[in-house]
Amino acid sequence: MGSREGRQVHGVVVKLGLLADLYVQNSLIRCYGACGDLSCAGKVFDEMVVRDVVSWNSLISGFMKAGHFDEAISVFFRMDVEPSIATLVSVLAACARNGNLCTGKGIHGVIERRFKVNLVLGNAMLDMYVKNGCFYEAKKMFDELPTRDIVSWTIMITGLVQSDHPKESLELFSMMRTLGISPDAIILTSVLSACASLGTLDFGTWVHEYINQRGIKWDIHTGTAIVDMYAKCGCIEMALQIFYSMPQRNTFTWNALLCGLAMHGLVHEALDLFEVMTISGVEPNEITFLAILTACCHSGLVDEGRKYFENMSKLYNLLPKLEHYGCMIDLFCRAGLLEEAVELARTMPMKPDMLIWGVLLNACTTVGNVELSHRIQDYILELDHDDSGVFVLLSNISAINQRWSNVTRLRRLMKDRGVKKAPGSSVIEVDGKAHEFVVGDISHLQTEEIYKVLNLINSVYHESH
Incomplete structure (x- = not known):
C-alpha cells in the first residue's frame, strides 16, 4: 500500500467515525510510516488524545524505516509511557546507525536497571557497540550474554571485519567452530573478506570447500567474496574460474577481480577486463577507477592514466576523490613529471593529505629539487597532524642532506606532539x-x-x- 491508498483509508476511517479508536489510530501511524509519509504519521500521532506504547513504537519505527535516526531518538526522549523491548531495540538500532554512542550507553544503563537482558536486547546492544567501534564493550557484552544465537556471532564477526580487525574475526570464527556452531552464508562471506585482507589462502580455501561440502547456496555476495579472496591471495586463475562460473555478477564482483589483477601487477589483464566490463553494460564506480588508476600507476602508463582519470567525469559522471588524485599524482611523480604532479596537487578541489605530500616530497628528493622539497617540508610542519610516517620521511630526507639541526627539530616535534612511530x-x-x-x-x-x-x-x- 502506498501513501495515496493510505490517505484514502484514512478518509474512510473519518467518514465511519472510527478515528477516535486507539487501535485504528495506531494502525494509521504504522501505515503512513511504512509508506514513508512521516508528515501524515506525525499529524495522526499529534492529534491523538491518548497514546500507548504501540503509538510511540509505530512512530519511531516509521522514522527508522525512513533512515531518520535522529528523529527516532528524539521521539524516544519525548515518551511519557514505559518503553517496551521493541522500543529499546529500535532506538538502539538508531544509535548504531547514526553513531550516537552516548545515547546508546544511556539506554544500556536504563535496560540494566529496569529490564532483564534477554537475547533480543543483548543483540541490539551488541550491534550498537560494534557499529560504534567499541569492541571492548562489545566483547564484554558478548561474553555476558546468557545465550547466543547465530545473530550474536554474525554481529561480532561481521563487525570486526568491517572495522578492519580481520585477525580477531578469524579467531572468533575458530572459537565458534570449536563450540560446534554452524556458520551461515553471511558469516562465511565476512570470513572470506577477512582472509582476503590477511592473505590467508589456506583458511580461505577451507571456507570455500566448506561452503561447497555443506551445500550452502551461493548468492552474489558470497561469490564476490570468494573471487576477492582468491584474487587478493594471488590465485588469479582460481579467481577467474569462479568469476566466469558465476551466473550473475555486479559491479562489486568486477571490482574484486580488477583490484586483484592490479595488486599483482597484471596491468594489461586489468585494463582488458575493464573494457569487457563496460562493453557488458556494467557501470563502473569509484572503486573500479581506483583499481584501474593503481594499475596504470604501478606500470607507468601515464597516457592511459590520464584517459581513465578524465573519463571518470566525462563518460560516467563520477567525481574523482582524494584517492584518485593521489593515484594520478603518484603516477606523474614516478614518471618524473614533477611539475604536472605539483600543479594537480595545487588545483585539486580538496586539500592534499599527508600521503600525497609524502609522494611529492619523495619525488623532489629523487630528482634533486631542493627548493621545492624545503617548501613542502615547511608546509607539512605547519599542519597539525600525528602521522609518524611523515615525520620519519622528513627526518630521513634531512639526514640525507646532512641537515642535522632539522633532524633534531623533527624529533623534538614528534615528542612534543606525542607522535610515536608505529612498529x-x-x-x-x-x-x-x-x-x-x-x-x-x-x-x-x-x-x-x-x-x-x-x-x-x-x-x-x-x-x-
Whole structure:
C-alpha cells in the first residue's frame, strides 16, 4: 500500500467515525510510516488524545524505516509511557546507525536497571557497540550474554571485519567452530573478506570447500567474496574460474577481480577486463577507477592514466576523490613529471593529505629539487597532524642532506606532539592460522625456535657472501 491508498483509508476511517479508536489510530501511524509519509504519521500521532506504547513504537519505527535516526531518538526522549523491548531495540538500532554512542550507553544503563537482558536486547546492544567501534564493550557484552544465537556471532564477526580487525574475526570464527556452531552464508562471506585482507589462502580455501561440502547456496555476495579472496591471495586463475562460473555478477564482483589483477601487477589483464566490463553494460564506480588508476600507476602508463582519470567525469559522471588524485599524482611523480604532479596537487578541489605530500616530497628528493622539497617540508610542519610516517620521511630526507639541526627539530616535534612511530609488523599463515609478528615482540610461544632459525638463515647467508 502506498501513501495515496493510505490517505484514502484514512478518509474512510473519518467518514465511519472510527478515528477516535486507539487501535485504528495506531494502525494509521504504522501505515503512513511504512509508506514513508512521516508528515501524515506525525499529524495522526499529534492529534491523538491518548497514546500507548504501540503509538510511540509505530512512530519511531516509521522514522527508522525512513533512515531518520535522529528523529527516532528524539521521539524516544519525548515518551511519557514505559518503553517496551521493541522500543529499546529500535532506538538502539538508531544509535548504531547514526553513531550516537552516548545515547546508546544511556539506554544500556536504563535496560540494566529496569529490564532483564534477554537475547533480543543483548543483540541490539551488541550491534550498537560494534557499529560504534567499541569492541571492548562489545566483547564484554558478548561474553555476558546468557545465550547466543547465530545473530550474536554474525554481529561480532561481521563487525570486526568491517572495522578492519580481520585477525580477531578469524579467531572468533575458530572459537565458534570449536563450540560446534554452524556458520551461515553471511558469516562465511565476512570470513572470506577477512582472509582476503590477511592473505590467508589456506583458511580461505577451507571456507570455500566448506561452503561447497555443506551445500550452502551461493548468492552474489558470497561469490564476490570468494573471487576477492582468491584474487587478493594471488590465485588469479582460481579467481577467474569462479568469476566466469558465476551466473550473475555486479559491479562489486568486477571490482574484486580488477583490484586483484592490479595488486599483482597484471596491468594489461586489468585494463582488458575493464573494457569487457563496460562493453557488458556494467557501470563502473569509484572503486573500479581506483583499481584501474593503481594499475596504470604501478606500470607507468601515464597516457592511459590520464584517459581513465578524465573519463571518470566525462563518460560516467563520477567525481574523482582524494584517492584518485593521489593515484594520478603518484603516477606523474614516478614518471618524473614533477611539475604536472605539483600543479594537480595545487588545483585539486580538496586539500592534499599527508600521503600525497609524502609522494611529492619523495619525488623532489629523487630528482634533486631542493627548493621545492624545503617548501613542502615547511608546509607539512605547519599542519597539525600525528602521522609518524611523515615525520620519519622528513627526518630521513634531512639526514640525507646532512641537515642535522632539522633532524633534531623533527624529533623534538614528534615528542612534543606525542607522535610515536608505529612498529613494523608482518603476518604469515601456517597451517591455516595467521601469526602476526611485531618489531621487538617476544610474546609468541615459539619465539626461541623462530630466532634460532632466523640466526641460522642469517649465518648461512653471510657465509655464502
